[in-house]
Amino acid sequence: MSVYEKLKALNIQLPAVAAPAAAYVMHAQTGNTVFLSGHIAKKDGKVWVGQLGKNMETAEGKEAARLIAIDLLATLQDACGGDLTRVKRIVKLMSLVNSTSEFTEQHLVTNGASELIGEIFGEQGKHARSAFGVAQIPLGACVEIEMIAELA
Numbered sequence: 001m002s003v004y005e006k007l008k009a010l011n012i013q014l015p016a017v018a019a020p021a022a023a024y025v026m027h028a029q030t031g032n033t034v035f036l037s038g039h040i041a042k043k044d045g046k047v048w049v050g051q052l053g054k055n056m057e058t059a060e061g062k063e064a065a066r067l068i069a070i071d072l073l074a075t076l077q078d079a080c081g082g083d084l085t086r087v088k089r090i091v092k093l094m095s096l097v098n099s100t101s102e103f104t105e106q107h108l109v110t111n112g113a114s115e116l117i118g119e120i121f122g123e124q125g126k127h128a129r130s131a132f133g134v135a136q137i138p139l140g141a142c143v144e145i146e147m148i149a150e151l152a
Contacts, residue, residue: 003084003085003087003120007073010120012070014070014074018039026079027076029079032088033149033150033151034076034080034149036072039068039072039075039144039145040138040139040141041064041067042067043064047139047140048064048141049139050140050142052099052100052109052142054100056142058108058109061097061105061109061143062109062112064109064112064143066116068113068143068145070116079151080151086151087124087150087152088150088151089149090127091128091149092127092129092147092148093129093145094132094145094146095113095129095131096132097142098135098142103133104133106132109131110129110145114127
């Protein structure tokens with residue numbers, strides 16, 4: 001099954017690529033490697049504000065990470081000239097989870113993105129990953145994730 005068939009089977013429509021919120025670009029490429037800027041969690045088109053361990057549960061954070069993965073795929077498609085079949089491999093995700101000092105399930109939150117990427121890209125979606133708990137994310141977002149991918 002192609003990437004696009006998997007997206008369709010999962011009933012996922014990629015959104016429009018977000019515009020940068022400050023002095024950066026959404027993606028930059030060197031050689032065959034593309035770096036995607038951090039994407040923050042959004043719910044119903046607005047920043048998904050919250051802090052894990054305070055006013056959000058792990059399951060909500062995981063859903064936020066999954067939604068970020070969908071936004072990342074839209075940006076990756078843009079970086080690929082509109083063709084996700086050019087993705088050779090998802091290399092790495094880095095996840096920042098807005099969480100209290102007592103919250104220790106950042107890795108489970110980040111699984112929301114990792115699992116979706118794996119489901120869509122299969123073996124090519126198996127990636128290295130870092131998941132950090134941080135005191136705050138821009139605009140109070142609950143999760144921010146960036147991605148590195150290799151293109152064919």
